[in-house]
Amino acid sequence: MRLHCDALQIDIPDRSLGQALSLTVEPGSRWGILGPNGVGKTTLLHTLAGLRQPADGQVVLGDRPLASWRRRQAAQHVGLVFQERHDDFPATVLETALIGRHPYLRAWHNESAEDIERAHLALKRLGIDHLAQRSLATLSGGERQRVSIATVLTQSPDIWLADEPTNHLDLHHQVEVMALLDEQARHGSAVVMCLHDLNLAARWCDHLLLLYPDGEACWGPRDEMLVTSALERLYDQPLITADIDGVPVFLPRAAAFSSTPFPPASFPSTSFPSAAAQGESHDTTRRGS
Numbered sequence: 561m562r563l564h565c566d567a568l569q570i571d572i573p574d575r576s577l578g579q580a581l582s583l584t585v586e587p588g589s590r591w592g593i594l595g596p597n598g599v600g601k602t603t604l605l606h607t608l609a610g611l612r613q614p615a616d617g618q619v620v621l622g623d624r625p626l627a628s629w630r631r632r633q634a635a636q637h638v639g640l641v642f643q644e645r646h647d648d649f650p651a652t653v654l655e656t657a658l659i660g661r662h663p664y665l666r667a668w669h670n671e672s673a674e675d676i677e678r679a680h681l682a683l684k685r686l687g688i689d690h691l692a693q694r695s696l697a698t699l700s701g702g703e704r705q706r707v708s709i710a711t712v713l714t715q716s717p718d719i720w721l722a723d724e725p726t727n728h729l730d731l732h733h734q735v736e737v738m739a740l741l742d743e744q745a746r747h748g749s750a751v752v753m754c755l756h757d758l759n760l761a762a763r764w765c766d767h768l769l770l771l772y773p774d775g776e777a778c779w780g781p782r783d784e785m786l787v788t789s790a791l792e793r794l795y796d797q798p799l800i801t802a803d804i805d806g807v808p809v810f811l812p813r814a815a816a817f818s819s820t821p822f823p824p825a826s827f828p829s830t831s832f833p834s835a836a837a838q839g840e841s842h843d844t845t846r847r848g849s
């Protein structure tokens with residue numbers, strides 16, 4: 561199933577509308593959304609998921625506007641990996657993964673044995689099946705992130721919307737998750753992910769959408785988008801570029817540090833209460849007993 565942005569403009573509070581987006585995410589494709597903090601990547605992803613109304617234009621899922629789909633039906637096709645979840649209601653890892661089956665359950669029906677099997681398989685794929693009965697609240701950041709991805713894997717959508725899917729993950733698990741998304745695309749799903757890591761984008765995406773702070777946007781095949789000068793302007797950050805095994809690699813060029821001290825010397829020192837004045841000891845020296 562394809563996802564189409566039809567002259568789509570997203571609604572960002574206190575900001576004028578940016579460039580209208582007209583692009584199609586085809587089955588099997590892997591799109592990366594790049595841009596600096598606060599530019600609107602999450603807002604766009606939530607608009608594509610139907611969680612927010614567009615400011616103008618529309619999102620088209622398959623052959624009809626997303627707005628005309630029933631939520632439950634749309635959720636059988638579109639899955640969203642949230643950037644951070646703060647829903648600390650008491651649930652186990654398995655119960656959380658099973659949320660992925662909710663779009664398929666009939667009213668007042670419980671999950672079937674097959675649903676539970678799917679959830680276990682997804683947890684296994686993410687290497688966290690041994691945590692199935694653990695409370696979500698006890699997990700590390702990286703384990704939680706893998707539960708979020710396992711939940712969408714249990715949902716098995718045609719279109720994956722993933723907001724910084726490698727958040728909290730160590731290098732090994734970053735590669736595992738990107739390989740999983742790649743596998744989903746090879747099996748015919750479409751993947752759209754917000755990324756901060758240019759190198760992950762260069763290696764794992766085939767299309768990129770660049771969102772600039774002034775509202776400008778450009779999109780297209782990865783190789784046309786990974787132009788160093790355009791990326792430097794995107795992040796307001798000079799880059800060093802290399803080519804390793806045919807894949808471009810980007811590193812931030814070290815910035816010249818500001819020569820202005822903080823706090824400025826002109827500030828009266830009494831503006832910053834000392835630790836002693838606050839009754840705290842900042843002596844971190846370890847002493848033997």
Ligand SMILES: Nc1ncnc2c1ncn2[C@@H]1O[C@H](COP(=O)(O)OP(=O)(O)OP(=O)(O)O)[C@@H](O)[C@H]1O
Pocket residue numbers: 572573595596597598599600601602603604
């Ligand atoms: N409910 C809200 N009220 C006011 N401003 C909001 C609200 N939600 C988002 N914003 C603002 O909209 C802008 C876009 O936010 P968004 O989370 O989409 O950015 P982002 O590109 O995903 O950022 P990051 O890279 O930091 O995750 C930000 O300036 C944010 O502060």
